[in-house]
Amino acid sequence: MDKKLNRQDNQQSKMAIKSKNEMTVLEKRMTYLVINQLNNSSGFESNEIRSLNFTLAFNQLKESNYERIRNSVSNLPSRTLTLISYDNKENFKQIIPFPLAKVTGTTIEITLAKNVLPHFVKLKNNFTKHELSAALSLNSIYSQKMYEFLNHWKNKQELLVSLGELQKLFNAENYRPCDFIINCVEKAVKEVNLKTNLHVVVTIKKECRSISAIQFQITSKAIQKQVDVKQALPSEIAPEKQISTKKNISLFDKLTPVEVFHYINRISSTYKFTEQQKEKIMNSNILFNRFVKLDKQITGGKIKKLLNPTAYMSGFLFLPD
Template identity: 25%
Template sequence: MEDIVKKEVRQHNLITTARHEFSAVQLDIYFMVLSLIRKGDTAGITYEITVQEIESITGRNWNYQQLREATEGLIGKVFEINEADGLLQVALMSSAKYLRGQGKIQITISDKIIPYLVDLKRNFTSFQLFCVLSMKSKYAKWLYLQFSRWKDKGRISFEIDELKYLLKLKDPKGKESEQYKSWSTFKEKVIDIAVKQINDKSDLHIQYSVTKKGKKINRISFEITIKEIMDKIVEINENDDISIKLIERIKEIGIYDNAVIKKVIENSELRERAFKLLYEIKVKGDNIKNPAGFFRNALGI
C-alpha cells in the first residue's frame, strides 16, 4: 500500500460540510477507505483495509466487536448532502466483509456517493490523512476537515447553534435534547479539546474568538494558520542546524505531534537514535510501509 502517512486526501466540499455524526472509529475507517480511492473508480469496487496498519497509525487497539459495530453503523448511518435539486441522504458503505484470520476488512462504497469521492477537479477539501487519523476526538476530526477546506482563506466562523447542528449536538427541530447546552460546557468538552488536538497533531494551528448577542455568546470565529515546517515547537537556538534538520526530517515522515518531537529534541540519547532511524527509513524506502509508526515504536514514544 502507498505510504499513507504522507498522503494528502481529497473529498468533495459537499461531504466536508455535510451534517453527520460518526464515532472516532467510524471516521478512521472512512478516512482509510478514502485514502484508497483512485481517479476513475466506479461503483462496485471493493477496498481492503488492514487492522494492523490503522492501529499502528492511530495508536489505538480495536477489538473485533468494536470494528464490527463501527462498520455496521457506517452501513446504517447517512450523510446528508445538499445538492442543487434537493437533499440527498446516502450511506457511505454498502457492505463490509471481515476476512477470517487475516485482520483485513473488504469494504464496498454506496453507488450514490462515488461521484463525490472520485474525479474531483474543483470544490474539494484536501487534508493530511495521518493528521486526522492521529486525533482521538471525533469533533477534532470533523473540525480539522472544515479548517483544511478554509486554510487558504485563513478564517471560518459559525453561529453557535449552526455549529452544534452540524456536529449533531442540537436538533434543529427541537425533538431531541441539546447536548452541552451551556457555552462553558460546549467550550470545555468540544471546542478546547478539538483545538488542542488539531494544534498538537496537524499541519494547522487554530485560534478562536467569540462574539455576543446581548449577554449570550452566539458566534465563534476560528483563525487558521498553516504551520511552517520550521515552526518553533521547542526553544532552540536559531543557529542550531541539527535540531532544525531533525524537526524537518521527523515531519517529513508524517509526525506532527509536538509532544513527540519535543521529547526527541530535548533528549540527547533519543536525538542520536532518531537520526539513525531516519537514515534507516531513507535507505529501506518502501520496505518500511509505515515510517511514522516504525519511528515511534523503535523509540518507545
C-alpha cells in the same frame, strides 16, 4: 484496491465537508482510508462511476481492541450521511455511504455505494486536503470534524461561524451553547493543535451575553513558528541582522512555496501590491528580507506619517541592489 498508504495527503470533496454524519471515531477512520484509496485510483470518469470494493487492514485503524473494530464494521452499513442545506429550504438528502462491510480475518472489506461517489470525489477542482496520518491520529469525532472543517478554510486564515451553523455541522445541536464550546470546540481545537499541521486560535463572540458565533484564526504551524521566532528576537537587534540570522533563514527555507505565498499575502494586506510584485517578493530572498524589515519598521512605528505606505514600500523594494 491497494491498501498501502502511498499518499500523504487525503482529499475530500467540499460537499462531503459540508455534511454531517453519525459515525464514530473508528468508522470515520475507515472512511478516511477508503477515500485515500479512492484518490489513488485512476479512470474515475463520470461515465465510469460504479460501486467499489475496498480492503483495509486492522493495523491501519490505530485500534488494538478487536471487538471494538468488529462492532464498528457491523455498524458501518447502518450509518447515514446527511447533506446540509444552507438555503433555509426544508429539503435535505440522506445517503448510506457503505451498504456492505465485513471482517475477514484481520482485514475489513467495504463496499462504497455508487450514488455516494459524486459526494466523495471531485475529478476536476475544489479538493480539500488534509494529512491522513494526522486525521487517523485524532481520538474524538469532534476533533476529526474540526480538522476537516478548519483545514478546508485554512487559506482564509480567519473565519467567523455562527454557533447554530457549527452545531449543525458537528451534529451537536442538542448541546447547550456553553457545553458545546467546552466539550466540542475547545477540546477539539486542543487536539488539532497538538496533533496536526494547523495552529488554531478560538475567540468566542457574544451578543447580549449569549454566545452567537465562534471566530477561528488558522495558520500552519510552519508559519506560526516563524512568527513566534520573529517576535522572540531581542528588539535591540537591528531588523537587517534579525533577517540575516541563520536560525531565521533556516525557518524561512522550511516553508513550502504555498506557505510562503500565504505568508506574504497576510503581511502585505496593508499594501496594494500587484500580483507581479508579490511574485517578485516571493521568489527573491533579497526582496523578501527587505520586505519583512521595512514592514516591521512601519508597523512598529519607527517609520511614521506615511501618506502612501505602498509607494514608500515599493520604492525601497524594487530599487536596484
